[in-house]
Amino acid sequence: MDLTESxxxxxxxxxxxxxxxxxxMLGIIIGNASVIAMVGIGEGAQKxxxxxxxxxxxxxxFIIPGSxxxxxxxxxxxxxxxxxxxxxxxxxxxxxxxxxxxxxSTQSLVIYGNRNANVSVIGTNEDFPRVRSFEVAQGxxxxxxxxxxxxxxxxxxxxxxxRLFDQxxxxxxxxxxxxxxFEVVGVLKEKGSNLGLNYDDAVIVPITTLAxxxxxxxxxxxxxxxxxxxxxxxDQESMKTAEFQITNLLRLRHKVRNGDDxxxxxxxxxxxxxxxxxxxxxxxxxxxxxxxxxxGGIGIMNIMLVSVRExxxxxxxRKAIGASQQDILIQFMIEAVxxxxxxxxxxxxVGVSGILLISALFPFEAGVSIMAIALAVSVSGxxxxxxxxxxxxxxxxxxxxxxxxxx
Amino acid sequence: xxTPLISLQNIYKIYGSGVTEVRALSDVSLTIERGEYCSIxxxxxxxxxxxxxxxxxxxxxxxGKYFLDGENVANLEERELAHIRNRKIGxxxxxxxxxxxxxxxxxxxxxxxxxxxxxxxxQKLAAEALDRVGLGERMNNKPTQLSGGQQQRVAIARAIVxxxxxxxxxxPTGALDSQTTQDVMAIFEALNQAGITxxxxxxxxxxxxxxxxxxxxxxxxxxxxHLAPEEIGQVTAVG
Numbered sequence: 039m040d041l042t043e044s045x046x047x048x049x050x051x052x053x054x055x056x057x058x059x060x061x062x063m064l065g066i067i068i069g070n071a072s073v074i075a076m077v078g079i080g081e082g083a084q085k086x087x088x089x090x091x092x093x094x095x096x097x098x099x100f101i102i103p104g105s106x107x108x109x110x111x112x113x114x115x116x117x118x119x120x121x122x123x124x125x126x127x128x129x130x131x132x133x134x135x136x137x138x139x140x141x142x143s144t145q146s147l148v149i150y151g152n153r154n155a156n157v158s159v160i161g162t163n164e165d166f167p168r169v170r171s172f173e174v175a176q177g178x179x180x181x182x183x184x185x186x187x188x189x190x191x192x193x194x195x196x197x198x199x200x201r202l203f204d205q206x207x208x209x210x211x212x213x214x215x216x217x218x219x220f221e222v223v224g225v226l227k228e229k230g231s232n233l234g235l236n237y238d239d240a241v242i243v244p245i246t247t248l249a250x251x252x253x254x255x256x257x258x259x260x261x262x263x264x265x266x267x268x269x270x271x272x273d274q275e276s277m278k279t280a281e282f283q284i285t286n287l288l289r290l291r292h293k294v295r296n297g298d299d300x301x302x303x304x305x306x307x308x309x310x311x312x313x314x315x316x317x318x319x320x321x322x323x324x325x326x327x328x329x330x331x332x333x334g335g336i337g338i339m340n341i342m343l344v345s346v347r348e349x350x351x352x353x354x355x356r357k358a359i360g361a362s363q364q365d366i367l368i369q370f371m372i373e374a375v376x377x378x379x380x381x382x383x384x385x386x387x388v389g390v391s392g393i394l395l396i397s398a399l400f401p402f403e404a405g406v407s408i409m410a411i412a413l414a415v416s417v418s419g420x421x422x423x424x425x426x427x428x429x430x431x432x433x434x435x436x437x438x439x440x441x442x443x444x445x
Numbered sequence: 446x447x448t449p450l451i452s453l454q455n456i457y458k459i460y461g462s463g464v465t466e467v468r469a470l471s472d473v474s475l476t477i478e479r480g481e482y483c484s485i486x487x488x489x490x491x492x493x494x495x496x497x498x499x500x501x502x503x504x505x506x507x508x509g510k511y512f513l514d515g516e517n518v519a520n521l522e523e524r525e526l527a528h529i530r531n532r533k534i535g536x537x538x539x540x541x542x543x544x545x546x547x548x549x550x551x552x553x554x555x556x557x558x559x560x561x562x563x564x565x566x567x568q569k570l571a572a573e574a575l576d577r578v579g580l581g582e583r584m585n586n587k588p589t590q591l592s593g594g595q596q597q598r599v600a601i602a603r604a605i606v607x608x609x610x611x612x613x614x615x616x617p618t619g620a621l622d623s624q625t626t627q628d629v630m631a632i633f634e635a636l637n638q639a640g641i642t643x644x645x646x647x648x649x650x651x652x653x654x655x656x657x658x659x660x661x662x663x664x665x666x667x668x669x670x671h672l673a674p675e676e677i678g679q680v681t682a683v684g
Contacts, residue, residue, distance in 0.1 A: 043558050054546040355542040358503060359603065360531020360559040362524045438503050442538060 044365075048372040062341045063381035065334025066418050070385025071392060072327035073414045074407075078393040080320025082404030087312045091305055093229065097271040098169060099281060099304040101128075101288070103264075119292065119299050121261035122245060125163070127291060128269060132283045134276035137165040140264040142248055148241050149214040150202040157198055158240040159215055161248030169270040172237065177209045177224030184244045188251070192220035195238040196228040215241065218251045277304055324410075331414075334381065335421035342374050342429035346436075353433050354441025367434040374426025375419060382418030386411050448515040450610055450642050451477040451500060456509035456519075458495050458665075469495040470506065471665040477644065479610070482637040484653035485646045486677070487662030494615070496662065497646045501534055501613045502526045514610055531559050535604030535641075539616035541596045543588040543603075549575060550584040553603045560607055574602035578632055594625030601632055605641065612636060614645040618652050630655045650677050 052059045103120035125140035142161040147154050166172065167179050175196065184191050192213060199208050199222075208222045220243060228238055243252075249262040271280040281302050288300055346353070353366055361369075390411070393404040458470035470492050477483060487493040498504035499511060502518055505526075511519040514533060518526065530536075535556075543552045553571040562570070575584050578598040588596050597617065604612055614633070618626040630652065637643045647653050659672040 040561065047558075050546065351540075351542060352544055355538075355544070356555070356559075357527065358501070358530060358536045358538075358542075359556040360527055360607075362527035362559075364524070365527075365559060439498050442540075442542065 041368075044368050044372050045376075047369060048376050051373060052376060058341065059377060062338055062377050063384065065337035066331065066378050066381025066421070067334075067385040067388060069327065069331030069334040070382050070414045070418050071389035072330055073324055073417075074386055074389030074410050075392040075396070075404075076323035076327045077320060077407055077410040078389070078404040079396060080316060080323050081407055082393075082397070082402045083319065084313060084316040085405060086402035087316060088309060091308050091312060093171065094305055094308075097274055097277055097305070099269045099271065099277065099284075099302055101267040101269060101284065101300055101302050103266070103300050120264050120267060122249075122264060123261040124288060124291060125264065125267045127287060128267070128284055129165075131287055132280060134272050134280040134283060135269050136272050137169040137270040139163055139166040139169040139268045140245055141166070141266055141268065142245055142253070142262070142264045143240075144248075144253055146215050146252070148198070148202070150211065153202050155198060155201050155239075157195075158237075159248065159252065160237070160240050160242045161245035161252075162242060163245055165270075166242070166268075169268045170237075172229065173227040174224045175227040176207075177222070179224055180242065180244050185246045188247045189244060190218060190220045190247060190251070191223045191244065193224040193226060193242040194222055195226050195236070195240045195242075197238040198241060199225045213241070215243075216252050277306065328417075331418060331421065334418075335378065335425040338374055338377050338422060339425035339428060341377075342370060342426060343432070345373075346370065346429050346433040349433075350436060350441045350444045353436050354438045354444075357436070357438035358442060363434040366436075367430045370430035370433045371423065371426045374430065375422035378422025378425075379415070379419045382415040385418070386415060389414070448512070449476045450479045450481075450514060451475070451644075452510075452512040453496075453499070454510040454512070456496075456499060456506045456511060458492075458499065458504070459507045468665050470499070473509070473665070473667055475660065475667055475670055477642065479642055480637070480640060481658060482633070482643045482656045483645070483658035483660060484656040484674075485644065485660045485662060486648065486650075486653055487668075489648075491662040492665040493646050493662040495665075497613065497615055497644075500611075500644065501536060502529050527559075531556060532607060533610045535601075535607065535609040535612045537597070537600050537604050537612065537614040537617045539619035541588070541593075541600045541620070543596055543599055545588050548585050548587055549580060549591065549599045549602075552588070552599055553606050556603060556607045570606055571602070574606040575599070577605070578602045592625070593621055594628055597621060597625070597629055598632065601629070601636075605636060610642060612641050612643045614643070614647075616647055617645060618647070618649065626652065653677055 101120065122140050125138045128135060129138040139162050143158050145156065146159045147156050148159070162180070163185055164180055164182050167174065174193070179193055180191060183189070194202070194208060202208065202213065203211070208225060211222050212219045213222060226237065230238065245262060245264070269280065269284065271277045281304060284302060285298070289298065292299055356366060390406050393406055397403045453473055453475040456470050456473040457468065460467045460469060473496065485493045485496060495504070499506050502513070506519055509519060510517050513529065518529060521529070544555070547555070550568070550571050553574050554567045557567040557570060572581070572584060575581055578601050580595060580598050580602065583591060583595065588599070591599065612633070618629055621629060633643050633645070634655070643656070645656060653659050654674040654677060656674060659674055659677055660667060661669040661672055
């Protein structure tokens with residue numbers, strides 16, 4: 039008997055019992071859909087995080103105070119030992135660096151007229167837009183002159199500007215922070231939230247002004263302390279050199295004996311960390327989803343075993359009129375494979391539509407991975423083969439006499 | 446051809462071993478010529494069903510030789526036996542054994558599917574076979590839409606569609622009333638007239654009487670292999 043006949047026969051049998059076939063397939067459908075959706079979500083999350091990291095700025099590195107050890111211990115006493123002078127030293131002494139922006143951030147109420155907002159107040163220097171890839175939408179950014187003269191000027195994030203001024207032009211108006219009045223000289227272009235930091239909802243002032251007028255009392259004996267320093271390397275190639283040079287410079291400046299009191303995170307290391315985490319997450323999701331695929335396969339075996347038992351007379355008759363063991367084996371195998379492969383295809387469609395839905399509802403785009411689809415469909419087909427063997431062999435081995443007699 | 450269609454030579458069929466040994470067939474030798482129409486009878490446990498399974502190549506004998514159409518089939522592989530059942534033997538069962546999800550035509554086509562006949566030809570031959578048993582009008586009915594007699598006629602059409610040498614019927618009228626029994630027997634008679642060898646296992650004397658020769662089994666042995674149908678009553682009395 040040729041294969042097309044077997045296929046026709048199997049389709050006929052499966053369509054007779056539509057509800058049962060459908061329910062049997064459901065296991066595979068769910069398994070397959072979840073594998074594809076989970077892998078898609080995992081990949082989407084990975085892509086999202088990568089994109090987020092890339093918006094941090096080109097070739098950017100972050101110098102963060104405190105040793106890894108103290109931070110890992112919970113960082114109760116994070117040493118405030120990174121100062122503006124360190125940033126200046128890097129800018130003047132490390133040739134592979136094109137921009138250095140120290141940042142000190144604090145939380146405070148910003149008041150304009152009868153409106154106010156509790157936002158981040160960030161002190162930084164004129165390099166900030168270049169290092170962190172920000173653009174000024176209106177007016178200007180902080181200038182070197184502002185830093186030197188401790189000017190009371192502020193640049194607003196886009197959504198903060200909207201909250202305080204509505205449609206009015208903010209430039210030239212004065213806002214109050216902790217009782218200090220600042221003139222608004224510029225508004226940043228909208229950038230969106232980024233790894234938990236949202237500069238759209240912040241006010242940016244010269245770090246010198248911030249230190250002397252707003253948080254002056256917490257000045258460290260070494261100079262104006264900073265939360266971290268962002269550094270922009272000349273290009274991708276000079277990242278490693280810059281990291282090396284900065285490390286050496288800071289060790290000298292901080293007279294480090296054993297164990298650095300700072301560490302440097304480049305965009306690369308952040309990417310690596312993020313990829314490791316999301317990769318593991320994807321794998322875990324896929325593993326969980328695979329379990330449902332396996333359960334679906336067992337469901338197929340179960341139903342096929344029931345089917346063999348129910349159809350003993352049919353099997354006996356088929357043998358009597360000339361079906362060989364192989365014919366019967368193939369017939370039952372094909373039924374199992376059709377169930378699982380059809381379940382696989384439907385599951386793929388469900389999974390892909392799930393991904394499209396997620397992409398439409400959430401900010402990140404879940405990827406439809408061709409690899410995941412190919413894998414899921416072939417795995418579910420394989421599951422049909424694997425779990426179909428036992429029932430099919432049972433059917434093929436049936437003694438036609440016994441099978442015909444069973445009533 | 447001069448060889449007999451069926452020639453059983455010293456056939457044994459033994460189940461189990463040692464103390465639990467059961468001799469279903471014990472040294473059975475039997476010859477049935479081409480074109481014969483005979484019945485196999487005997488009390489239950491006499492070995493008639495086992496004999497029928499061996500003749501039908503559904504079961505292999507423990508020892509002995511079985512020549513079917515001149516070929517020793519006693520020790521053939523499962524695959525080859527399936528092929529012989531498909532080409533040389535047509536089966537009719539008491540329970541009809543039609544597949545309920547298929548139409549009459551599709552049921553009749555089934556042996557040709559296993560024979561590898563092209564679909565168009567299958568259609569034609571199956572329709573012809575149904576015509577032959579008088580069911581040309583009901584080809585597209587499913588078994589549940591047919592009466593018992595009609596179902597058995599579909600089964601007969603299925604048995605003859607591959608033009609077998611031998612029609613093997615196991616209690617073919619066991620589930621039928623007397624009127625339809627006569628219809629079915631008339632078809633057997635006609636098929637035999639057309640040259641098909643018919644062998645039928647039955648316990649109904651009236652049915653056996655319609656055949657031309659009766660083979661009587663008892664305790665796994667052939668008690669009488671050439672009983673004239675008129676003599677059935679006497680043997681039953683003895684038996």
